[in-house]
Amino acid sequence: MSQPTATSLALQEERKRELSPTPTTETSKRARHKLKSILSDSSDDHAPLISLEAYNNIDDDEEDEEYIDDHAYSISGRPARRSLLSDLLSSLHQDDSFTKRRRSLNSSALGILSNNAHDDDDEDEKTTLPITRSSIRPPADEVDAFFTSSNTDYGRMRQQHHYAQTDTPAFITHRPHFITLTFFQEFGPHSRAIPLDSPKEEDPLHITYFDREYSKGHKLGSGEHSEVYYTRRLSTGDVSAIKKSKSPFTGWEDRWLQLIEVENLYKVRFSERCLGIKSAWEENGHLYIETELCACGTLQDYFDFKDRKIPEDTIWGIFYEILIGINDIHEANVAHLDLKPSNILIDNSGSIKIADFGISIQTPAEMRWVKGEGDRKYMAPELLREDFDKPADIYSLGMLLLELATGLGLPEKGEPWELIRFGDLTHQEEELSKLTPELSNMIRCLLNRDPIIRPTAKELLASPEFVKIRKSTEGPLLSYVQELEKLEAEAPKTHEHQDIFSTPESRIMENPYPSPL
Incomplete structure (x- = not known):
């Protein structure tokens, strides 16, 4: 029997290749079918990642995998890179061990395993799109459209971790953006841009503007959403109070909800009875x-x-100055909505300043921008009907006056709370009877349950009771301030009462400047 020649061997090899299975075997068809289902998935009301025209061009019987029409495929309306689809197609033909290794890499990189995505051919395995490079790409890369849009667990993970710096949303800035009156004239709640000046120099330590420019003293106050610090500017030594939000913005709308406080402070910046704003900025979402x-x-x-x-004469003086502040606020078409003793500050001259515009609104109110109804002890009854307007401040002032004049604690809930809102002051009648008729009647007038009947701040300021007070040049609480100064001078200086400031390097130093008192 003759030996086969080289030519005949070559012909046999060629024949074997012709008879051997091609990429269009059942396995390849199933892989292509899986690719179609992935690319056409529009669950959760999202559009397909790749256009319908594109994945319909993937023919189950087509043997040429190298041909890809760049113009037929698009991701989120943009042409897809040839390498992206080639990698995705080829990855679906890998052997089982390679696929398992890829899935393991995916799980460790993203830190999650989907509990809902099951492989069509194996109920025990999770379905994950392959990572085609050794590192996770920045969000501008087209492949991220697959991972972030089709993997809901990954999207939730990103939100829960307040966004990594490499994936920071546009409403969070890593440099200070100063919020001026001009900003509110040029931008509104629907704006989706934050104008940023180029930094004068790079800051490799990423020290915030607050820590770089101010020394932080003791905490003046703390609420649910913010903290207030006694601060001193390093360059000038000027003292001020800085309020910092505790949590970063969660979205564009949440950001604007917080910026409303700044805008309203600018609106009342000329009022002597409202806390004056010096500056405002946002950085790192705070x-x-x-x-x-x-x-x-x-x-x-x-x-x-x-x-x-x-004393009653002191109450009238406090009442008068608060009224001036409320009138200025209302003239600016703003409603404060959180008037209470802890939001009324006292300056060095013994005069008062209305502070904390955190839930203030602009009138007429748009419910979208209403953040709350304030302290229940002082809130007006119409706020329960979502009637947010200026008369609510007059009612809160009446509750504040009732508390100061009678010394009684105000109810927070239950029947006593409801009775006052219905105009029934039976439980307060004994203490009210001890007041002068003028003050007692004034309180009843402010607490009228009908917001239309309540007097305005402007009308109240014209009351004859304020004629004598208007001639006074002293703050109603000047004697209190002088008493505090005397106690301060007599009290031994302890570490607890010293003004301690921390520098940007977190070093502690004693206040080198005299006390504001």
Whole structure:
């Protein structure tokens, strides 16, 4: 029997290749079918990642895998790179061990395993799109459209971790953006841009503007959403109060909800009875508001200091100055909505300043921008009907006046709370009877349950009771401030009462400047 020649062997090899399975075997068809289902998935009301025209061009019987029409395929409306689809097609033909290794890499890189995506051919395995490079790409890369849009668990993971710096949303800035009055004239709640100046120099340590420019003293106050610090500017030594939000913005709308406070402070910046704003900026998703410092505490501090017993003439003086502030606020078409003793500050001259515009609104109110109804002890009844307007501040002032004049604690809930909102002051009648008729009647007038009947701040300022007060040049609480100064001078200096500031390097130093008192 003759030996086969080289030519005959070559012909046999060629024949074997012709008879051997091609990429269009059942396995390849199933892989192509899987690719179609992935690319056409429009669950959760999302459009397909690749256009219908594109994946319909993937022919189950087509043997030429190298041909890809660049113009037929698109991702999110943009032409897809040839390498992206080639990698995706070829990855579906890998052997089982390669696929398992890829899936393991995916799980460790993203930190999640989907509990819902099951492989069509194996109920025990999870279906994940392959990573075609050794590192996760920045969000501008087309392949991220597959991972972030089709993997809901990954999207939730990103939101829960407040966004990594490489994936920071546009509403969070890593450099300070100063919020001026001009900003509100040029931008509105629907704007989706933040104008940023180019940095003068790079900051490799990423020290915030707050830590770089100010030394932080003791905490003046803290609420659910923010903290206020006694600060000193390093370059000038000027003291001020800076309010910083505790949590970063969660979206464009949440950002604007917080910026409303800044805009309203600018609207009342000329009022002598409202806390003056010095500057405001946002950085790393946090809002910073710098205001003048009122170093003598709050009206609540004074009330407690006097054991809840205040002379009536002092009450009229406090009432008058608060009215001036409320009138200025209302003239600016703003409603404060959170008037209470702890939000009334006392300056060095013994005058008062209305502070904390955190839930203030612009009138007429748009419910989308209403953040809350304030402290229940002082809130007007119409707020339960979502009637947010200026008369609510007059009612809150009436509750504040009732508390100062009678010394009684205000109910927060239950029947006593409801009775007052219905105009029934039976439980307060005994203490009200001890007041002069003028003050008692004034309180009843402010607490009228009908917001239309309540007087305005402007009408109240014309009352004859204020004629004598208008001639006074002193703050109603000047004697209280002088008493505080005397106690301050007599008290031994302890570490607890010293003004301690921290520098940007987190070093602690004693206040080198004299106390504002």
